Amino acid sequence: MAERDYYEILGISRTASQDEIQRAYRRLARRYHPDVNKDPEAEERFKDITEAYNVLRDPETRRRYDAFGPEFRQVPPDVDPETWAGARRARAGAGRAGAGGGWSAGFGSFGDIDLEDLFGGWFTGGRGFGPVRGPDQEAELVLSVEEAYRGGRRSIMIPRASGSRRYDVTIPPGVTEGQRIRLAGQGGQGIDGGPPGDLYLIVRLASHPRYRVDGRDLYVDLPLAPWEAALGTTVPVETPGGEAKVRVPPGTSTGRRLRLRGRGLRSPRGEAGDLYAEVKIAVPAELTPEERRLWEELAATSAFDPRRTS
Template structure:
């Protein structure tokens, strides 16, 4: 099994990076690896890795648990002390051979004599000759993908899901979920043994491609078609956003490719500032001109000294 990369390494930030640094790094990487702009075969997997890392590190509580327990943070119960967990992991890291005996250097304090039988040492908690004696075993955490439209991710709400095996669930989706974010459903994972509680189900959000919008983190991007006179003279035009219609001011002299921003009209953020909504200008001309339109364009062409190609 391949070793999962550290989430800080995935985003290229230090472990003491603040929230703004993490967000900036995420946005930079998304622009480079989003499957819509990067057609490299590995770009989609890299994008998913980046999205998962950001979903974890952008949430203060999830980041705290990740810092304490690494990639096991979803499986470790909330009342486990990080120091005790680290010591347990260090002890469990020694290789064990058949029958539960140490096959590498023995643990500190046991000398360098014969092999040590873990079954005797730990009172049979690993099974062995007397058979397994585990006691209650908590259920395993499970994962499933949750595909949402941009509008569903923006608004949130209730959603019915059918999981593999036919199990149906009603899920509450918080407003403003992002690609790679996890929604935890406590107690909906694998069943526990001997009366132990079940594990949790983690729904991994995937925002589906949209004919009008493109989502990067919490920012939403769209195209803004403009008539030549709106771009030249300036205008205030209506534009659709996932949160409803908005009015966007177009400055005079706007050219194709210019990005206009509606601050705070991107994806909502329950824990901070919402994303922004960006409209990229595309100047459109009529496919067929009326006689009056043709005359006006001809008059403009004759009167104007503007050269869009910048030649003297």
């Protein structure tokens, strides 16, 4: 991976709060998501944005990134940041000195730093830090709202350097946009006998003809006839978990949200999200003579003025 500054990618300072990181990601994701931006470069930009967000949103991962930079995934967990920085400076200095012929002691010493003593033989033979765990890797997993709701098994193909590979993935019920599913040991290969890293599948929810998703909450349009909205009624609403009934109070207007508690996306821990049915009052495109007569009678009888604000 080329050295890219995750803070610059998100357009935030290195002291940004978690809320600022999330806001920056949402703003950029809305702009560069391939579903809304058809520019050929948008997809790669969106991947960079997602990668930066996934690193910086986790406090522990962010701490390691701040300490070790782009190499944070390759650094053993027990290495002190100052020690690592000193080793990098020593290696860089050794390379410069060796190129100029001014230092021939190899990696055994550098100035007042004895690397062999400092790192317990990790530099022996020029092997770097000895057995090093492989890097974690990421790929996107696009799910429908129904798949995210119910979970289950899914077989996916992921391009790898050695060729595409098939994975059988268990999807937990109630996964949400941006959630990561970990496939242990399926990431990059280790160095000098080190274990492989992990593969993280980043959940992306595909656009849906019915549902709009906000976290675990779902939104759907609820078309009503004028008399249903005026008189009140009970109507069926499709949810990912099956049909539910929603009560429409008398005098309901377009734009009102009727909540079905717990009918959104499930949660493995805590409460499920809610489903909000947004009222859209629909009128007939064509009227029969009798319907027209009744509408005209209502218009002549009613004192209701929808443009009166008080």
